[in-house]
Amino acid sequence: MKLGVLFSGGKDSSYALYKARNEVKVLITLDSKNKDSFMFHTPIDKVQELSKKINLPLIKVKTEGRKEEELEDLKKAIKKAINEYQIEGVVTGAVASTYQASRIQKICDELEIYCFNPLWLKNQEELLREIVELKFKIKIVKVAADGLDESWIGKVIDKKNLEKLIVLSKKYRFSISGEGGEIETEILDGPIFR
């Protein structure tokens, strides 16, 4: 089945891409002006460059990021992927957000395509351990949680930093996978690069 991945350049969509890798034909990115969007990860400035390294074409659609309008923009982007790359399904990196997941499910349903969420409800620690094990090189680009100061920005999540993050997430009770925007990440290298 030909698939498109909703790709932000962060760790979750990169890992979702890895899981579906043999069937992925295109990356789909929403460039949101709203830095606090519940739907889309920001910043996404490296996505163009990443699509070249991954060797997959990119569909990038701009959105103002207003709550329901951004869903229409996402629908447009997916429609474009259906028309240009004949995709029959979309893959997302949704882990725990029912807000995000159900909205994407509705769009896929309206467009009569499959929706795949291979990281759905995954244990957050397990998720990060797998990513590190698979030798993804993931850099932290934004932090927003008690217990995470600015010194974390620019750090790569290697085994040592992962252990430190696990300890901090338990102490300060934040989501280690960054599902609530506590940590934003960017992929530098990994098994999806060709």
Add this chain to the structure above:
Amino acid sequence: MILVVKVNEFELHDDEFVKPVTDLLENFKVVDYREISKKDLDEAEKIIICGTALKDNKYFENLDKFSWLKNFKKPVLGICAGMQIIAEVLGYKIIKNKKIGVFENRYHLHSFSVEGFDDKLEIMNFKGYLFHPEVLNKELIREFALG
């Protein structure tokens, strides 16, 4: 041992519809619905039939693979598509009813439901949830496993 019956057509859906259920269990075996053996049924203490994706209705064409349900006496839990399968095999009518999202703290992801039932079903040894308890109501799966 709890036998976890996988209904999804595509392997890429395993992590979304099967793993979140097995993550809540201790002693289980996963089997594709087309490959259930008599030995699996004999060895299982209970059975959970998982759900699948909105567009994935392949199992409707293969309902004969669930005919074992008719004479099965041990506890069976059906999640979403699993509940629809139980109902259909037991002779109830499936009707169109699309619901996607969180309603009253339950995560729904279905295009059909069972005529005469809301989002739950309880008939003899059979139990069904039309919503996905593994998302927001994990205790329901744990209760079934331990009860």
